[in-house]
Amino acid sequence: MPIFYFDLRDSDAISVDEVGMRLPGLAPAMDVAMRVLNSFAIQAEGDPQKSYLLEMIIEVRDEKGNVSEVTRRRATRH
Numbered sequence: 001m002p003i004f005y006f007d008l009r010d011s012d013a014i015s016v017d018e019v020g021m022r023l024p025g026l027a028p029a030m031d032v033a034m035r036v037l038n039s040f041a042i043q044a045e046g047d048p049q050k051s052y053l054l055e056m057i058i059e060v061r062d063e064k065g066n067v068s069e070v071t072r073r074r075a076t077r078h
Contacts, residue, residue: 002025002062003020003022004023004026004062005018005060006059007058007059008058010052010056037070037072040053057071
């Protein structure tokens with residue numbers, strides 16, 4: 001199974017995953033990244049000090065260096 005790396009990025013910094021996770025393919029890796037972003041959103045609900053978690057981006061890298069991006073944008077009302 002290939003190894004996928006999950007780099008966390010926000011407007012100020014990037015945290016590079018140097019360990020990675022063995023998964024059967026890109027689709028499961030993207031699912032993991034989306035679950036993490038959803039977890040961040042739950043943590044940020046009702047806590048203005050954690051609002052930065054709503055702007056996180058996860059870059060999913062494979063062993064060859066190919067990158068896919070998973071984002072979760074905050075909904076806005078008009």
